[in-house]
Amino acid sequence: METETQTVETTTKKVNKKTLEKVCIICAKGSIEDVYAALVMTNGAVMEGIEAKLFFTFFGLDAITKKQMNSLHTGTIGNPAMRMPGGIPFPSILGMLPGVEAGVSSMMMSQMEKLDIPPVDEFMDMITAGGGEIYACKLATDMFKLEMKDLSEHVKDIITIGQFYELCDGDRTQIIFT
Amino acid sequence: MGQVNIAGVAIDVNDEGYLNDPSQWTEDVAAVIAKEEGISLTDKHFEVLHFLREKHLAGEQLTIRKVGKSGIVDIKGLYGLFPGGPLKKSSRIAGIPKPASCV
16 A cells, blocks of 8 residues: 555656656767767766757767767867876876877776776767667768768768757757757 | 555665665565566566676666676667666666666
8 A cells, every 4th residue: 555655656756847858969079078978968868768869060070970989089288177197287288299188088088987988889879779869960061071871870860950959849858058 | 755565564765766775675575666667577677686786785886888788688678678767767676776877
């Protein structure tokens, strides 16, 4: 009997809370942190049972371009939040030296691997396995001369911004631009 | 939230319906919680539940990636077993706390 009461209460709570039903996330940048922010949010939504659409445009296309997707970098110049291990400030001039950006980037990736955050292609595997959808921007692919064959198999389609908005229907939908 | 009576035993749960004490868990408890989530448990479900409990009790943080690499089920399969919340629902049914991981 008590179990039944709880079921009713949990259900009521869900109804009252009006949970988010869909998120449409736009990623326009191609650095590790920008791409991962978009991937974590998309995957997080899918895991919560929220419908998720992820749209890559401009430099964000690197994240779904076969050639680039698994060798993304983080910028080492002009990033005031960049620190060396131990919190020592990271002088911008260091970031210009050959190999520094690659070194910092591989360190970022290995730190994330320790937290069980997968490489880009595997992350997209996880997202699509849960029903999340990944799209490329038509305008930007035209501009960068990219076609479906250049893009990851996880990309469902190349679509216009108008088609993207069509995917964003529903009362409890949010569009997030990272 | 206090206690709920599952399979004739009083079980302590929090206000989101997760068990407060994983040691109060039994397969009968799992079946009742699963029913509430609209899931009827199969052997495959139980394999996942036992894996989650084992990892949780060993102090590991759980992610769907870890379950996907367990050899029990791939990630797509995990979504199939626990639709709409692979890690949250499976953790609740496995009698362990709500997952605190972002992946």
